[in-house]
Each structure stands twice: as structure tokens, then as C-alpha cells.
Amino acid sequence: MHYINDNFRNIAPSSTLTINEISKNLEEEGSVIYKFGLGQSPFPVPEQMVKDLRRYSAKKDYLDVSGLLELRQAVAKYHSKKNRVNYNSENVLIGPGSKELLYLSQMIISGITILPAPSWVSYAPQAKFLSKRVEWIKCNMKNNWHIDPEELAKFCSENKREPKILILNSPNNPTGTTHNRLEDLASIAKDYNLIVISDEIYAELDFSGTYKSLSHYYPQGTIISGGISKWCGAGGWRLGTMVFPEELNDLRTAIRSVSSETFTSVSAPIQYAAINAYNTSHDRYLWASRESLAIISEFIFEELSSVGIECIKPEGGFYILCDFSKVINKSSSIRTSKDLCKKMLAELNFANLPGSDFGLPDDDLITRMAFVDFDGSAVLKRFSNDKKFEKEEIPMFFPKIYEGIKKLVKWAKEQS
Structure with a gap:
């Protein structure tokens, strides 16, 4: 060994x-x-996406490392509406599932990884692989199993010198609950200049039908992680997205460069078929x-x-x-x-x-x-x-x- x-x-x-x-x-x-x-x-998977996969199955060439332009344009338009931020195709990265993009993000962004306890099983192991310091902020049923803004502020005030990345997921895996104090949390994140990865893979499955995001209150510091595995039933297609504000496009550039040396690009037929997920009403x-x-x-x-x-x-x-x-x-x-x-x-x-x-x-x-x-x-x-x-x-x-x-x-x- x-x-x-x-x-x-x-x-x-x-x-x-x-x-x-x-x-x-x-x-x-x-x-x-x-x-x-x-x-x-x-x-x-929605039938039109399946038909498009058949239609584009012969597409065999490597695509742009960032992702197919038409798909990135569709993703940017979709998230501009949902997240209330004016994104364009140059703010978007397409990856082989959101998990890979989350891993590369933790690799590129320096500092402490802050996680709510509980949170998705892969965030912490990814940080461990990268020798990153992980700090858990304990949550409970009283705060809907989500990070209390005051607890986040307390932690940040005690660790002012070190850069920090906060990973959020709402609706949340493993609890199925939503964060009901996003605006307060955004205020703390802004005060301490946190980079936040908002994992919105379940956002379209909020039972209220309302798309809720930290980016509504802190767009300049929030990276949106998403994809088609949960709300489009296409987990096995392995297509994830990451959308960056202009203020953090240097991070996007760095992650893109690492992507070029690792997965190169996502399957071409899958990318063509995924356009329908974002430019058609479902x-x-x-x-x-x-x-x-x-x-x-x-x-x-x-x-x-x-x-x-x-x-x-x-x-x-x-x-x-x-x-x-x-x-x-x-x-x-x-x-x-x-x-x-x-x-x-x-x-x-x-x-x-x-x-x-x-x-x-x-x-x-x-x-x-x-x-x-x-x-x-x-x-x-x-x-x-x-x-x-x-x-x-x-x-x-x-x-x-x-x-x-x-x-x-x-x-x-x-x-x-």
C-alpha cells in the first residue's frame, strides 16, 4: 500500500x-x-430529449472544453431567468455531471470548505482528497436542517484571515427541506466575501414550484451548480452545468483549463440532446x-x-x-x-x-x-x-x- x-x-x-x-x-x-x-x-427523460439523442447520435467530434455553444447559450438564458442575473455563454461550463465540476471547483478555490451538517455525502470526501480543511456547521430540526446565518457569522468572525468557500444545497439532500433564510445568509456571505457554490440540482423540484436561490441576494459571489440528473430524470447521461458571475470568471477560466487536461469535453450527442432541457418548457x-x-x-x-x-x-x-x-x-x-x-x-x-x-x-x-x-x-x-x-x-x-x-x-x- x-x-x-x-x-x-x-x-x-x-x-x-x-x-x-x-x-x-x-x-x-x-x-x-x-x-x-x-x-x-x-x-x-422527457421524450423530445430522447428523440434528440437519437437524432444526434452520430455526432462524434470533440466539442469545446467549455461545452457546446448552443447548449451554453440555452443554459445561460435559463439561469438568467431563474437566478435573476444576466448571464451569457461565457459564464457557463458544461461537465460530465455536476459532481465532477464541484470537485474541480474545490480543487481550484483555495481556503476552508464550509459545509452544513448534514449535507450531501460527496462534498467532504472531495475536500479530503484535496487536503482541504473542512469545517462543519451543525444544523438541527429547529433551523430546518440548514445553516443558521448567525452561526455562519460566528464562524467567519473567528476565521477572518483564511479564504472560505461555502457549499449550499436547497432543496437539501439529505433532508428534503429548503433554506428559509437565504436573504439573511446572503448578507453574511457578502460581509465576509465568501465564495458560495449553490448546488441547485433539486431547485426545480421545490414543491412550491418557486425557484429559490442565494443568487437572488448575492449574485456576485454565488456560483450555480446544476444539471439534468434530477429534474430531467437523466442521471445516467452525466451532464452537469456550472454558471459563474462575471466577478468570478477567473475561476471559470481556471476550471476550464483543468478540464482540458482531465475530461476534455462531455459526450457530443448528450450535449446536443440536452439543449431541449433548457430551451423548451417542461x-x-x-x-x-x-x-x-x-x-x-x-x-x-x-x-x-x-x-x-x-x-x-x-x-x-x-x-x-x-x-x-x-x-x-x-x-x-x-x-x-x-x-x-x-x-x-x-x-x-x-x-x-x-x-x-x-x-x-x-x-x-x-x-x-x-x-x-x-x-x-x-x-x-x-x-x-x-x-x-x-x-x-x-x-x-x-x-x-x-x-x-x-x-x-x-x-x-x-x-x-
């Missing part, structure tokens, strides 16, 4: 991908697995996606709350964070959130992730559930008419989620 860089010794694969692989292996062995682990969109598709996710999340919230499992009702995306501390007594077999998840998988075939994977203390009996194990095509078809969706339809359209949650609730009662 002497030839492995110390930053990469004993590293494990991303926990979200690992739980998905474990679930698949168990299914191949004949087990019925209730998959609440990987947060992959259940909805099909209002009906998005409305049906939001409505169905809101309905199933409310069912989960009500069921879990009924037995004392504490959680906040999701406001967007497809996640919920669940605190089992009032229903599970710690014992020799359950001392940590990892123990809890292992027991749930062993006894219920219920796959979800421990809160410790998201920056929470390991001894907090908190888990994250993703509610995406259903036929997204069938659900979109059901919502294509205006007939009100009734609770009685949940077992029909969300059978695995319904059955899995019912089993979990029964199990939780038995543990009390």
Missing part, C-alpha cells in the same frame, strides 16, 4: 452508490428489497413530478410521525431525514446510525443510509430515506389528467414504498 497517496488510503466508494449495489445484489439473490438508499430520479412534466413527490413524501412523513419517528415534512426533492432516537432503545446491537441501518436491512430488507454519512454524529440514530422506488412513467401518466389524486391510490402507484414504510412502522412499534 506504500504507493497509494495518503489522501486515498482506505477510502470507500460513495455510500449512495454502495447501497444501490448491495440492494441489486440482494435482489439478484431473490430477496425483495425496499430501496430507500440511492436518490435516482424515477421519472423518464412545465407539465415538472408539475406532475412535484405533485407526485409531494404526495408520497406526505404519506411517509405522516406514517413515520405516527409512531414517534421525528422528521420534517419534505419541501422538495425526494429525501427525508428521520430521527429514531425516541423509538429505538440503544443496545449492544444498535449503538450508531450505521448499526440501525444494518439491522433494518437484515430484518426488513429495508435499505437506507445512516446520518453519519452526511456529517451527523454517528451515535445519533438518524437515517436518510430516498422515496424514488416507483414507476415514474406510470405516475406521470396518472397525473396527465386533472383528476384529483386520492390517498387510496398510493398502494397502486407507489407499491414498494407503501409496503416498505408499513413494514418499517410495524417494526418500529415493536422496538419501543
